[in-house]
Amino acid sequence: MTRRTLAAAAVAVVAVTAAPGAPAGAVEAVPAVPAAVFPRNEPDLAIRAVTVRPAEPVVGPTGSVRLVVDVAARGADRVDVTLEPGRPESDEGEEPDGPSGPGQDGWGDDEPGQAGGQESGSASPLQPGAGPADGAPGGPEDEGTGDGADDPGGLGPVMTTPVPRLLGVPLAGRRSPSGWAARAVRVPVRAGAAGSGGWETWRFLPQRRLSRRYPSGAWTVTATARNGRGGELAEKTVFYLRRATEIDGARVVRDGRAGVRVSGTLLRVDPLGRVDYRPFPGQRVRLWFRPSGAGEWQPAGSAVTRRDGWFSARARGRVAGVWRAEYPGTTRYARSTSQEKRL
Numbered sequence: 001m002t003r004r005t006l007a008a009a010a011v012a013v014v015a016v017t018a019a020p021g022a023p024a025g026a027v028e029a030v031p032a033v034p035a036a037v038f039p040r041n042e043p044d045l046a047i048r049a050v051t052v053r054p055a056e057p058v059v060g061p062t063g064s065v066r067l068v069v070d071v072a073a074r075g076a077d078r079v080d081v082t083l084e085p086g087r088p089e090s091d092e093g094e095e096p097d098g099p100s101g102p103g104q105d106g107w108g109d110d111e112p113g114q115a116g117g118q119e120s121g122s123a124s125p126l127q128p129g130a131g132p133a134d135g136a137p138g139g140p141e142d143e144g145t146g147d148g149a150d151d152p153g154g155l156g157p158v159m160t161t162p163v164p165r166l167l168g169v170p171l172a173g174r175r176s177p178s179g180w181a182a183r184a185v186r187v188p189v190r191a192g193a194a195g196s197g198g199w200e201t202w203r204f205l206p207q208r209r210l211s212r213r214y215p216s217g218a219w220t221v222t223a224t225a226r227n228g229r230g231g232e233l234a235e236k237t238v239f240y241l242r243r244a245t246e247i248d249g250a251r252v253v254r255d256g257r258a259g260v261r262v263s264g265t266l267l268r269v270d271p272l273g274r275v276d277y278r279p280f281p282g283q284r285v286r287l288w289f290r291p292s293g294a295g296e297w298q299p300a301g302s303a304v305t306r307r308d309g310w311f312s313a314r315a316r317g318r319v320a321g322v323w324r325a326e327y328p329g330t331t332r333y334a335r336s337t338s339q340e341k342r343l
Contacts, residue, residue, distance in 0.1 A: 047235040048072040048199060050223045057210060058334040060244045061269050061276035064209035069221060071202040076225035079202040084222075085215040088236050212269050216243050216332040242334040243269040245280060245327055250338035252323040255314050260343065262287050263312040264325055266305045268333055279309025283327060287313055291321040319343055 049072045057065040071079050219241055224234045250264035266285060267277040282305060289300040300323075303313035311325075322342050329335035 045075040045225055045227050045231040045233050046073065047223055047225050047233055048074070050221055050235055050237040052221055052237065052239045056240065056242065056334075058242045058244050059210060059212045059214075059216075059269070061212065064211040065241075066209050067206050069204040069206070069223075071204070071223040071225070072199050073202060073223075073225045074198045074200065075227055075231075076200070076202070077228050078226045080224045080226075081204045082222045082224075083206060084220050085217070086220060087218045087238060088220050210241055212243055212271070213273065214241060216241050216271070218331060240331050242329065242332060243271065245269070245329070245333050245336040246277070247285070247325050247327060247336055247338035250325055250341060252341035252343055254319065254343065258319065259314050259316045260319055260323065261312060261314045262300075262303075262323055262325055262341075263310070264338055265309045266311065266327055266336075267309060279305070279307070280327075280333070281305050281307045281309060285311045285313075286326045286328065287315060288324050288326060289315065289318045289321055290323075291318070294321070297324075 049070075051070045051072075053068045053070070054065065057067065059065055067083075069081055069083075071081065073079055217240060218238050220236055220238055222234055222236050224232060226232050245266065245268045248265045248267055250262070252260060252262050255261040264285075266280045266283055268280040270276065270278045284302050284304050286302045287300040288297040290297045298318075300315040300318060301313050303311040305311045320343055322340050324340045325338040327333075327336045
């Protein structure tokens with residue numbers, strides 16, 4: 001934040017002596033010091049929001065996801081951001097760690113070890129008015145950043161593109177002990193905007209993309225704002241990195257006079273990375289039906305997938321119309337829907 005420096009006004013030293021004829025003990029009045037010479041109070045240090053985009057990242061068997069982290073802060077000279085797998089320490093007990101039932105996190109899961117790195121970075125002020133940074137929404141895509149070489153820790157691909165420049169100023173980052181890096185661009189709110197209240201947006205572009213090799217589930221983003229007077233404030237937010245799922249080979253056939261049987265196979269991105277997809281056992285799949293000529297879907301039952309990911313369920317009293325199967329997803333795996341089938 002640009003600080004406004006006020007030049008100190010010269011104030012004449014006034015002798016403390018009584019004026020002729022004045023009562024004993026009286027002193028001359030000291031001229032008032034103009035209010036402008038006193039420094040203006042800086043806005044209180046505050047963080048209004050920490051926003052992650054995309055809000056619900058999903059990774060497939062190939063490719064990766066580029067995150068953008070925006071921190072709305074006031075009164076800050078520096079903002080640091082760290083990204084870590086897992087929930088904040090105070091919330092560790094909220095996410096299931098093991099199987100609890102069909103359709104729940106961990107049921108039929110063989111998640112690899114959750115040992116992960118920590119990504120951190122700090123932002124320094126840059127001039128406003130620059131366009132979107134490379135890789136940010138609205139900006140050009142990075143080249144050659146698909147599934148690249150894995151880092152020594154086996155956590156995922158490393159970006160190989162050079163650090164972009166804004167107005168000739170390189171985007172400085174700080175490398176953490178784990179080897180991750182972050183880049184940041186400070187994008188101040190337009191001066192004079194109604195109700196801005198001194199808020200600025202600090203944009204972070206993590207240098208690595210997330211892929212299926214990173215731990216799925218909850219990730220914690222911690223933003224720490226600091227000012228030149230030693231003030232420090234931290235705020236946290238949580239997002240969920242999910243692996244893709246799909247329903248393969250969905251079939252809808254008549255089963256008796258007034259019944260329909262819906263079947264298919266639920267697949268998920270292989271968490272071990274040996275194949276692209278593998279069967280997803282122990283998950284509840286929901287059936288939906290839309291009568292011919294109607295616009296709304298109606299629930300029509302559910303089924304739990306077997307060890308090979310296959311499911312089958314019979315629905316009574318509904319025949320003519322459109323059918324589909326849906327997996328609602330969990331905190332580790334994304335929602336998916338089968339192709340629509342008409343009878």
